[in-house]
Amino acid sequence: MSKRIASKYKINRRLGVNLWGRPKSPVNKREYGPGQHGQRRRKPTDFGIQLAAKQKLKGYYGNIGEKQFRRYYQEASRRRGDTGENLVGLLERRLDAVIYRSKFVPTVFAARQFVNHGHITVNGKRVNIPSYNVKDGDIVQVKSKSRELPLVLEGVESVERDLPDYIEVDHNQMKAIFVRAPKLADVPYPVSMEPNLVIEFYSR
Template sequence: MTKRIEAKTKICRRLGVNLWGRQKNPLARRDYGPGEHGQKRRKLSDYALQLAAKQKLKRYYANMSERQFRRAYEEAARLRGDTAENLIGLLERRLDTVVYRVNLAPTPFAARQLINHGHVLVNGKRVNIPSYLVREGDTIEIAERSKNHPNMLESVQHPERDVPDYISFDPKGLKAQFVRTPKLQDVPYPVQMEPNLVIEYYSR
């Protein structure tokens, strides 16, 4: 398995944004990039802007590998409709994203780990693949043996985010239902995402 977890503070500083909107924001002290040239402001080319948009979106979703992210783009391009909207819909249908959205985990990385360790059920069956795509109407819940997981309970009892309206969630039963595939405007990103630039990057 490709090692994808970098220090989250480094990711935020490199991109120049508080990517996950957390209170422990590394940019509060240094709102510029790392390294001796981090404070220099340069005018970015179109390619650089497209690359930055791709890196920001890819890293937001638990720092996906390039192979996985490109595969998501290719699938979005095959679907009917707007490719950028299709890409966002596919990313939001990922099981680790749904677990993160309903505050069963404080970060996308923690959501990935929760799933890998077999704590999550989809329609009553254990799924340990974070990239599993849920469908509209699917039920996502915590396995009975895992309902006293301390980190998960802490995250649910002290949520950092509002649950979006395209997912319903019962915090007492630790059960969610994926209601519908969202559009870009429905997704509560803490920073501006530009999937249209991502499409341009891969369409070169």
């Protein structure tokens, strides 16, 4: 199980959105932020809007650390094409993101821990780094001994999320093939993501 069962929902409350589209999210009942000042409404500044977009995207992938997230931005900037689209593509190549997208576990936090604990192989080799960069055509698989874990069964049976078309998933063999890096429109985010505002935030 993820260590962030309770605290992950603070991210939802702080941002005022149901970030992962889960029915348990407290935002479903209380859209305002946590704490005694949570219900205050202020007109957001341009900086505030950009910061919220960054926190939303960063939080969605398991609250990635600022240093690492900035490195993703720098790598996205170096590549050809739209920087925002490149950023989303890099984030979706994370091994923990692929595990989550493939519905091998119920949450992105559980995916990170699942990879850390050595339950995953990539092209037949054990990988325990959640930020591992999955390449086109890579085969990601849950180890045979780990396939009956309650966490895995919960993930496979979940109806909260749809499988994206840029990953081919076989739940009988608990195997996923990363076909290609997606565009923003391909990613099944439950809330609107604005990577262009994230780019604006870092390029100030």
